[in-house]
Amino acid sequence: QVQLVESGGGLVQAGGSLRLSCAASGRTFSRAVMGWFRQAPGKERDFVAAILWSGGSTYYADSVKGRFVISRDTANNTVYLQMNSLKPEDTAVYYCAAGPPRSGIVVTATREYVDWGQGTQVTVSS
Secondary structure: OEEEEEEOOEEEEOOOOEEEEEEEEEOHHHOOEEEEEEEOOOOOOEEEEEEEOOOOOEEEOOOOOOOEEEEEEOOOOEEEEEEOOOOHHHOEEEEEEEEOOOOOOOOOOHHHOOEEOOOEEEEEEO
16 A cells, blocks of 8 residues: 655646645555546546656656656655646646556556545646
């Protein structure tokens, strides 16, 4: 079991920036990938970005590519999501998630992740 705690959400104007943090504790060594997902009211939970603990390879949804950056601090078991040039359509609850190693893992799929944080609200005003 891995516990995840997100922080850093808030209200920001369009064009602004926010940095989300996800602190992981517990059996973190048993997890291979960390992801960020978001869910707007009435919509499904969508993939935003992911990073592999080992090697640091990163993956992004097309909608955030070039604006968001995911990174990790392995010493402190923390993953970050730097969000720049925010748009009103980025408004959602953002969730951090952790997934175990698996051959052929699809990092964009929610089914690959077994641990989820409580979420943090990001609101972008126009």
